[in-house]
Amino acid sequence: MPKIALVAMSGVRVKDRDLAEFGLTLPGFVERSEVIASLPSLGLLTLASHVPKNWECSYIECPGPIEEAHQQITQSTFDIVAISSLSARIFEAYKLSDQLRAKDYTVILGGLHVSALPQEAMQHADSVLQGEGEHAIFQCLQDWENGRMSPFYSSLAEPALAFDISGARVPRYDLLDIRNYNRLTLQTTRGCPLDCSFCAASKTISTFKKKPIDQIKKELDAIHQIWPTAFIELADDNTFIDKRWSLELVNALSETPFKWFTEADISIADSPELLKLLAGSGCVQILIGFESVNGLSLQNIDRSNWKSKRFDRYRESILRIQSYGISVNGCFILGHDSDDPGVFEETLNFVESSQLSEVQITLLTPFPNTRLYQQLKEENRLFKEVYWDECTLFDLTFEPKRMSANTLRSGFHSLMKELYNPAATRSRKRAFATMRHSRRDLEHPKSQ
Numbered sequence: 001m002p003k004i005a006l007v008a009m010s011g012v013r014v015k016d017r018d019l020a021e022f023g024l025t026l027p028g029f030v031e032r033s034e035v036i037a038s039l040p041s042l043g044l045l046t047l048a049s050h051v052p053k054n055w056e057c058s059y060i061e062c063p064g065p066i067e068e069a070h071q072q073i074t075q076s077t078f079d080i081v082a083i084s085s086l087s088a089r090i091f092e093a094y095k096l097s098d099q100l101r102a103k104d105y106t107v108i109l110g111g112l113h114v115s116a117l118p119q120e121a122m123q124h125a126d127s128v129l130q131g132e133g134e135h136a137i138f139q140c141l142q143d144w145e146n147g148r149m150s151p152f153y154s155s156l157a158e159p160a161l162a163f164d165i166s167g168a169r170v171p172r173y174d175l176l177d178i179r180n181y182n183r184l185t186l187q188t189t190r191g192c193p194l195d196c197s198f199c200a201a202s203k204t205i206s207t208f209k210k211k212p213i214d215q216i217k218k219e220l221d222a223i224h225q226i227w228p229t230a231f232i233e234l235a236d237d238n239t240f241i242d243k244r245w246s247l248e249l250v251n252a253l254s255e256t257p258f259k260w261f262t263e264a265d266i267s268i269a270d271s272p273e274l275l276k277l278l279a280g281s282g283c284v285q286i287l288i289g290f291e292s293v294n295g296l297s298l299q300n301i302d303r304s305n306w307k308s309k310r311f312d313r314y315r316e317s318i319l320r321i322q323s324y325g326i327s328v329n330g331c332f333i334l335g336h337d338s339d340d341p342g343v344f345e346e347t348l349n350f351v352e353s354s355q356l357s358e359v360q361i362t363l364l365t366p367f368p369n370t371r372l373y374q375q376l377k378e379e380n381r382l383f384k385e386v387y388w389d390e391c392t393l394f395d396l397t398f399e400p401k402r403m404s405a406n407t408l409r410s411g412f413h414s415l416m417k418e419l420y421n422p423a424a425t426r427s428r429k430r431a432f433a434t435m436r437h438s439r440r441d442l443e444h445p446k447s448q
Helices: 017-023 027-037 042-048 066-074 087-102 112-116 118-124 134-145 213-226 243-254 266-270 272-279 308-322 343-354 371-378 405-420 422-437
Strands: 003-009 056-061 080-085 106-110 127-130 152-154 184-186 231-234 259-264 283-291 327-334 358-363
Touching: 003 042, 003 066, 003 087, 017 405, 042 056, 042 080, 042 134, 056 066, 066 087, 080 087, 080 112, 080 134, 087 106, 087 112, 087 118, 106 112, 106 118, 106 134, 112 118, 112 127, 118 127, 118 152, 127 134, 134 152, 184 213, 213 243, 243 272, 259 266, 266 272, 266 283, 266 308, 272 283, 308 327, 308 343, 327 343, 327 405, 343 405, 358 405, 405 422
Parallel strands: 003 056, 003 080, 080 106, 106 127, 127 152, 184 231, 231 259, 259 283, 283 327, 327 358
Antiparallel strands: none
16 A cells, blocks of 8 residues: 655744744743644645545644654654645745655645745645645555656646536544644635635635535534534635625534624624624634725725725724624735834734734735736845745735835834733733623623
């Protein structure tokens, strides 16, 4: 029986030394960072369910130095090693791949970065999978068995490899040692129709797709079998776009014992029916990309100015969502072309006055082949031509427009200290707890 190792290059290392040092003392920042770092690679677990039945699969995580993963792989007799990495660790993924190929291992590379720059990745792999990998991994492994593996498989270029999400299978959660995780991931939608200029998430490999509710129930059942008390993070870019389908989804989640978290857009505030259902479903938090407190920065951030048109309703929407006992984690990006040095104080004031329960700030990051990347490259504003290990969301990689690079860095650092210090973090949690207590008349049994 042939054997394949699925290797996840997990974790991100901030390059900015000052931020890396003081960030470790900021509870709000550390809390979310630890959650993200401990998530399993749902992409690889999904691919594992589409590997031909005659193959034996192993799942390996590489959160630290690649020497550890290299040793674990070479102690076994794998026929194929498939590595997935985000941009921030792609250089390490390439190095690991080169080392393994030097020992005559056959290596496949895939993931978001590889899908954006397949020609680059092909220099370090025997085969590259671009885009959705379900059909591609199956075809690639069958071709290997028949001695004709291609160097490139692309669901974006080959219609036969495009994936119909109605054919989804339950991810191989059974490959995990759940003692290593504080939550599990489940995908209910893929892609996002908003098309933000900076986005390098799953929309870059797929149009917006909704998984059948019956399939989601099967995946929830699979999680329950291995971890009845799991906390679930939906690995969606934007869950509640289709409100009618969303009601079905939330009803399905309501039938489980799970608490859960997801990402959505601000339009969730416009649906009282959905909010009421969410309040009793086990949903504890929704992450929303507000992107900026500067209305000018939202103009043309997506092709239809969808977010800009809702800017005036930000505070009202936050209060409405949180009034149902659902925490809002508001995400803001610093460094837009319309941002000047006043944006840091404006962001702090907005977070405090809006009563957001959680907040996440990042630096604008031009991930490869996004519209933002193309713009900054054409304007000759990128610090370096190749900077993928700095695509951490916390390292500055380009020349800002209305302030100096040093001003943006120092302002970002100061804002981090203001938002994530112990007093500020406690204050947000207390305010949200008070709000939840005032709405005990709502029917949300899982939060009782």
